[in-house]
Amino acid sequence: GENVEQHPSTLSVQEGDSAVIKCTYSDSASNYFPWYKQELGKGPQLIIDIRSNVGEKKDQRIAVTLNKTAKHFSLHITETQPEDSAVYFCAASIYSEYGNKLVFGAGTILRVKS
Amino acid sequence: EAQVTQNPRYLITVTGKKLTVTCSQNMNHEYMSWYRQDPGLGLRQIYYSMNVEVTDKGDVPEGYKVSRKEKRNFPLILESPSPNQTSLYFCASSLSYSMNTEAFFGQGTRLTVV
Numbered sequence: 001g002e003n004v005e006q007h008p009s010t011l012s013v014q015e016g017d018s019a020v021i022k023c024t025y026s027d028s029a030s031n032y033f034p035w036y037k038q039e040l041g042k043g044p045q046l047i048i049d050i051r052s053n054v055g056e057k058k059d060q061r062i063a064v065t066l067n068k069t070a071k072h073f074s075l076h077i078t079e080t081q082p083e084d085s086a087v088y089f090c091a092a093s094i095y096s097e098y099g100n101k102l103v104f105g106a107g108t109i110l111r112v113k114s
Numbered sequence: 115e116a117q118v119t120q121n122p123r124y125l126i127t128v129t130g131k132k133l134t135v136t137c138s139q140n141m142n143h144e145y146m147s148w149y150r151q152d153p154g155l156g157l158r159q160i161y162y163s164m165n166v167e168v169t170d171k172g173d174v175p176e177g178y179k180v181s182r183k184e185k186r187n188f189p190l191i192l193e194s195p196s197p198n199q200t201s202l203y204f205c206a207s208s209l210s211y212s213m214n215t216e217a218f219f220g221q222g223t224r225l226t227v228v
């Protein structure tokens with residue numbers, strides 16, 4: 001089955017710097033790659049996603065890149081702010097007769113120091 | 115407001131005492147899932163449901179049951195809880211099992227089994 005590895009597990013950056021979180025997946029049939037942000041005491045919330053027919057997608061300060069050949073995708077946050085501090089999860093979705101299943105990475109704790 | 119509502123938010127129980135965690139969504143979503151979140155392991159799927167009366171096991175189903183009698187509700191049942199089921203639980207819903215669409219998560223239920 002699908003396996004998603006996420007690195008690093010923790011990341012500390014200075015406010016204003018960039019942060020990069022990387023994920024690799026194992027199943028080449030995966031075709032959808034969302035990123036979720038989980039703030040303290042809340043459930044994960046989708047912040048950006050990318051589909052397998054696209055190499056890069058941007059939304060203001062966040063961007064995601066996908067390399068299908070290498071089976072990895074990354075989240076880039078520029079000009080980090082204290083409110084970016086949270087746990088970030090990557091995920092890969094694979095379709096089967098049972099529907100689209102999301103497999104999540106282990107998560108990255110991002111701390112933005114002001 | 116579109117949302118997924120879980121109850122209770124916090125629960126401490128004793129080994130062997132049956133409990134139910136409720137989940138309700140108001141978005142008319144077909145697909146609903148339960149996940150558990152443990153440190154270093156990310157979000158792992160327990161059970162999922164593609165529609166009313168259609169449920170199936172996820173990656174870590176042992177010790178859990180679910181039901182889907184109505185489209186909006188997807189309760190998680192622990193018939194005989196054990197300490198290794200101490201975890202943070204999330205219910206999620208998405209529009210359809212056959213399309214890659216955003217998963218909406220509840221606020222989480224922190225369960226402690228002593």
